[in-house]
Structures are given as C-alpha cells and as structure tokens.
Amino acid sequence: MKEPSPVPVDVHSDAFLARLMRDQLKLSIACALAFTVALVALPLLNYFQPEMMAQRVFGFTLTWLILGVLFFPFVWIISYVFIQRSIALENAEAKAAQDGQTK
Amino acid sequence: MPTLLAFLAAEPATKQVDPWIAFFSLITVVVTVGMGFWTAGKSKSAGDFFVAGRSVSVGWNASAISGEYLSAASFMGVAGMVMATGYDALWYPVCYACGYLFLLLFIAGPLRRFGAYTIPDFAEGRYDSPVFRKIAVCFVLFIGFFYTMPQMKGAGTTLAYIFPGLPYWAGVVVVGAVITLNVSLGGMKGITLVQAFQYWLKVFAITLPIFVLASVVGHYQSHLATNKTAQETTATALPGIERKALPAKAPKDEAWIAPFGKLTTKAVDASIAAAKTPEEKAALEAAKKPYSLLYTYSLIIALVCGTAGLPHILVRFYTNPDGVAAKRTTMWVMILIGVFYVFPPVYGVIGRSLTPELYDAVGAKGTDKVVLELPTLLAGRDHALLGSILSGITCAGAFAAFMSTFSGLLVSMSSALAHDIYGRMLRPAASPEQRLKAFKWSALIVGLVAVGLGSQVEALEINFMVGQAFAIAAASYFPLLFMSVWWRGMTMRGAATGMLVGGLSALASISLTSVSDVAVAKAKKLTDAAELAAYWADHPLAKGIADFWVAHPLARILCEQPAIWAVPLSIGLMIVVSKVTAASIPADIRMKMLVLHAPEALGLKQEYIKEHEGLGGH
Numbered sequence: 001m002k003e004p005s006p007v008p009v010d011v012h013s014d015a016f017l018a019r020l021m022r023d024q025l026k027l028s029i030a031c032a033l034a035f036t037v038a039l040v041a042l043p044l045l046n047y048f049q050p051e052m053m054a055q056r057v058f059g060f061t062l063t064w065l066i067l068g069v070l071f072f073p074f075v076w077i078i079s080y081v082f083i084q085r086s087i088a089l090e091n092a093e094a095k096a097a098q099d100g101q102t103k
Numbered sequence: 104m105p106t107l108l109a110f111l112a113a114e115p116a117t118k119q120v121d122p123w124i125a126f127f128s129l130i131t132v133v134v135t136v137g138m139g140f141w142t143a144g145k146s147k148s149a150g151d152f153f154v155a156g157r158s159v160s161v162g163w164n165a166s167a168i169s170g171e172y173l174s175a176a177s178f179m180g181v182a183g184m185v186m187a188t189g190y191d192a193l194w195y196p197v198c199y200a201c202g203y204l205f206l207l208l209f210i211a212g213p214l215r216r217f218g219a220y221t222i223p224d225f226a227e228g229r230y231d232s233p234v235f236r237k238i239a240v241c242f243v244l245f246i247g248f249f250y251t252m253p254q255m256k257g258a259g260t261t262l263a264y265i266f267p268g269l270p271y272w273a274g275v276v277v278v279g280a281v282i283t284l285n286v287s288l289g290g291m292k293g294i295t296l297v298q299a300f301q302y303w304l305k306v307f308a309i310t311l312p313i314f315v316l317a318s319v320v321g322h323y324q325s326h327l328a329t330n331k332t333a334q335e336t337t338a339t340a341l342p343g344i345e346r347k348a349l350p351a352k353a354p355k356d357e358a359w360i361a362p363f364g365k366l367t368t369k370a371v372d373a374s375i376a377a378a379k380t381p382e383e384k385a386a387l388e389a390a391k392k393p394y395s396l397l398y399t400y401s402l403i404i405a406l407v408c409g410t411a412g413l414p415h416i417l418v419r420f421y422t423n424p425d426g427v428a429a430k431r432t433t434m435w436v437m438i439l440i441g442v443f444y445v446f447p448p449v450y451g452v453i454g455r456s457l458t459p460e461l462y463d464a465v466g467a468k469g470t471d472k473v474v475l476e477l478p479t480l481l482a483g484r485d486h487a488l489l490g491s492i493l494s495g496i497t498c499a500g501a502f503a504a505f506m507s508t509f510s511g512l513l514v515s516m517s518s519a520l521a522h523d524i525y526g527r528m529l530r531p532a533a534s535p536e537q538r539l540k541a542f543k544w545s546a547l548i549v550g551l552v553a554v555g556l557g558s559q560v561e562a563l564e565i566n567f568m569v570g571q572a573f574a575i576a577a578a579s580y581f582p583l584l585f586m587s588v589w590w591r592g593m594t595m596r597g598a599a600t601g602m603l604v605g606g607l608s609a610l611a612s613i614s615l616t617s618v619s620d621v622a623v624a625k626a627k628k629l630t631d632a633a634e635l636a637a638y639w640a641d642h643p644l645a646k647g648i649a650d651f652w653v654a655h656p657l658a659r660i661l662c663e664q665p666a667i668w669a670v671p672l673s674i675g676l677m678i679v680v681s682k683v684t685a686a687s688i689p690a691d692i693r694m695k696m697l698v699l700h701a702p703e704a705l706g707l708k709q710e711y712i713k714e715h716e717g718l719g720g721h
Binding site: 012014017020021024025028031032035039040043044046047050051053054056058059060061063064067068069071072073075076078079080082083086087090091093094097098 | 442
C-alpha cells in the first residue's frame, strides 16, 4: 500500500483527485484480479485437467470441493483484506488532506 | 434467478393439508404482519420510508439485504437444479454470492457517498440531466416488474400446493396484500426489520432439516461419493448409505458429477440429435466441449455483473450511515449468503440418492420440490412427527423467501414512483408530508399492479422472467454504475446509449430463445403427426427460429447467455459515444468525482450540496 504523500495537498486540485482515484482503483483492481483469476482458472482446469479435477477428496471430487465449498471462504478473505486496506487508505488520505488544509 | 421456482406448474396436489405445514406457514405470515404494525409507529419521516433514516446498522442491514436477496429461486430452485443437472448448476449459488464482491470493490462505497435516495437520483446528479432520470426510472420499474412476476407466481403456486383446492390467484392476492400493507405501514424502515428476520428464518429453515436428515441418512460427501466419476469403473458403495435406482431420464453419474454437463451442452445436444451425416455429427461432438466452456464463462459474467446491477439491492446501500458502513455491510452480506448457499446443493445431492423418482416429473412436481420432499422421508423412517415438523419449517422458509424479495422490490419501485416521478418531476415543491403520503399511495398502486400482473402469469416460464431481469441488469446498470463512478470522461449521452443498447439487446436475444423454446415445449406434447404439422404451420416464426438454433448451436448459446458480448458492447458504446460528445461533460465533474471518492472525514459532500443549492438546486 502506498504511503501518504508528505507534501501538503490541496483537495481541490486535479492532482489530488487523480491520485485519490488512482490509489483506490489500484486496490480494487488488485482484489478483483485475485477473484477473476480464480473464476477464469477453474473452468480452464476443468477443461484441460479433467482427471486431476475429478480426484476424490473426502468423497467430493476436487472441483466440486473447490466450487461448492472452498470458493465462499476464498471470497470472504478477499473482501476482508479489501476492507481493511481501503479503510486504512481513506484514513491516510483524509489525514494528508487535512494537514494540507490547515497549513 | 434463472432457475425454476418450485411449484411453478403445480396443479393442486391431491394430498391432505398437513397441519404442521399450514401452522408454520401461518406463523410466518402472522409474524410478518405483526412486525409491520410494530414498526409502523417507529417510521415517521419521509427519510424513514425511503432510506430508513440512513441509520441502519451494519448487522441489521446485512441481514436485511441477504433476506431480500435470497428469493424462492435460491431457496428451492438451486437445489432442484443441482439435482437435475449436477456440477454446472453450482455456478449459480457461487456467482450469486460472489457477485457481491464486484459491488464491494467498485460500487458500494462511492454510491453511498454520493448521498442520493434512489438510483435515478444518482443518474441525474452525476450528469445534471433530468432526462436521464426518466430513463433510469423506466429501467427500475421495468427490471422490478420482471423480477416481481416470478415472486408472485411462486406465492400463488405454493399456496395452492399447501392448501389443495385454493385457486392460483388466491396466493397472489394474499401475499400481495400482506406485503403491500407492510410496506405502506413502515416503508424501508419497517421492511428492514422484517427482511432481517426472514433471512434468519430462511437460514434456519434450510440448515436444521438437512442436519437432522444427514444424521439419519448419511452426509453430503458420502452421497456424493456414491456417484462414480469417468475414471472410476464402479460406483463406491458405502455402508449405511442408501441409493435408489435412477430412472432412465436422470443424467448418468459421469455426466452429472463432472463439469460441462447437461446444463451447458443443451444447444449442441439438440444439434447432434438433428445431424444428418456422421461427419456433421463428429464435428459437432468435437465442438461440444469448447462451446460448453463458452457457455460457462458467459453464465459467470451474467450472474456476477447482474448481481452488481440489481436496482432493488443497490437502493439498500443508501440506508447505511456512510461509505465505510456500506463496505462493511457488503462483506457481511457475502458471508451471510455464502453460508446459506452451501446448503441447497446438499439437498440436490442427497435428493439424487433418495428421491430419484422426482426426475420423472417436470418443473414444480419434479426436482424443484426436492427441498420440501426430503424432510418428509424421515416419516418413513419412524420419525413421522419429526418429518412433518421439518417439512413445515422448510415451507415456512419458502414463504419467507418470496415475501422478503417482493417487499424489497415493492419499496424500490414505490420509491421510484413517489420520489423520482412525484417528488422530482410532477411536484418538486411537495412538502415532506405530501411525499410521505405519495409513498403510501405508490406502494398501493405498485402492489395492485403487481397482483394484477402476477395473476396473469401462471402460464409463463419463471426461468424466462428472472433470467431477463439478471441479463438486463448485467448489461445496463452494471456498466452504468461502474463507468460513472470510475471514469470522469463519461457523458450523459454515452451512458444512456450504452445502457439502453446493452440492456435492450440482451432482452431481445433472450426473448428470441424463449419464444422458440415455449413453442417447442408445446409441440413436444403433441404426438399426432397431423396436429404437429398444423401447429408448426400456425407458428412459422417460432419454427424458423427453432430450426435456426438447431443449425447454429453457437448462435443459440450466445443468445441464451448474452452477457459475454452484451456487457462489453455496453461498456464499449459508453466509451465511444462519450468521446464523441466530450463537450457535454458536466462542468463541475471534478467536484462530483471528489464527492464520490474522497473520504467522508473531509466533509466535501456538505460543500458540494451548498454549492448546488447556491445554484438553485438540482
């Protein structure tokens, strides 16, 4: 995660808005990527590695276990990480901007 | 949700009314009405009615959103579809739950910060365009009514199933009246409580019976293990796990448990059956798996983007106190509905072992009622009373399912009428009391229209109606919100073009497949060759389309699941048209973007509102 800029910022400058949106979008896209990679990869694995995905794990097939059970906690972890980071990011931005305004 | 609601074609059952089923269903209705009256005294201001005073805590709001989201299709349809088609159907519950991630990552926080009452408010505020508000209102009402009809149909057929002899419309009227009363008594604040309660009821109703049942007949993975995969030569027989013989209509184990099964290969299968030469057949067989992969991806896009674009879900984010609470709420919603969605497939898997006779019937009398049928099996295993009680509990869950979804839809549509049409277009000077009254009248009008429409759709496919709602949302609202929040170069014309073309082309292509499917389903019932010829002669268009699908399975897949091209089309149009009309980017776009993205601690929203009031409001 990016450290807040030490230079005082003007919240009404284009530079501030551009940086704000870029930092937020970067975080969102990083999290979306983790999710998208899994969504794209699972059908591909099913397609190219059917034997591997049909192995039995505790009675489930591997692919059933992943999609029917493990996918949910995986998404919870992504969303938890996103929320922690996004709140930290907002706090840092608010602090940097307020420092800039009081100077 | 594009799966069958249970009972959609149910004829009045011949069995007696089970007192436990009647009892639990009645309790659900009575508690719902009671809570409506209880909250009526607490909802006073217009803000309470539209956005619950913007003060709903994270826990309540997450339960309420989850309660609203889990419709009868999730409660019964997902289990039925897993039983009927196997692995591929798992994508539905997974994407229904995980679609919220896109909402969380890109939309929830900024949308809440913008501080509007409804999505049309956002559309107008972001582009300074009253015209765009009108377009957005039309979409809210359109998607809303499409989503309402299947809920009404579920209500009508469920009630007719529980109380044999009741006509179909009785259930529609009863549920319509109860929910309309609730919404006009308490508005958003009132239904927040009711929906939160109904979420916990649904979770209880889906988990308790399956835990009891699994402890008697064996667990999820044991039943799954008895289905052999393509590599296994014989099915595993586990001690204590009973498995009844599958009827001829049921899919074979290898196809059922593996990906790329019946659900995604239907179009190609039809073409293979009609192929004339062996070469043609071989070519189609080779194309089957790639096409199936394509179908899977398109389905994933439709469900994930559709979830992030359903207006009645989006409006709930305005009830949070701030953007951080909106994000926290979304995370809890994902956990709550994720926990729920683990269970319907368990019913499907155990149902395949123990109630295979359901494969022989279709729709409502077939696999879709597996959730309600399984608990009654306990009665045959010396737990007669327990079986009845558990079956009653699952029926109560089904009731809660379509009631809570309908109440959410009713609030979002009433808001569109009362706030956007009455409050903003017809009488901008209306006082808060008048707006409140308008909300109550709107709820009554929408309720009446919904009951009227609902009583007319007994013959329609629920698949068709719900599928359209998701596909339209995926190709219209999702691109609109995503692009409006993240791209400052968007113009009103760009947004409107992308949203309209994307949404309408998705609607048109799904309609094309549905029209021919309905005709083919009717034709299949005719056995007499002369009658069949006469039937097709009467429906030349449907015949032409059906023949085209058989000849072009790829075109059929792309029309049945349009998201894979409709979503990029919509976004692409937004970019191109916005670039062309770049002169009309709102002048204060920097301020708007700041309000969407800057942390609330900076207090920029107050500045923004003052600035606008200074200009004479908007």
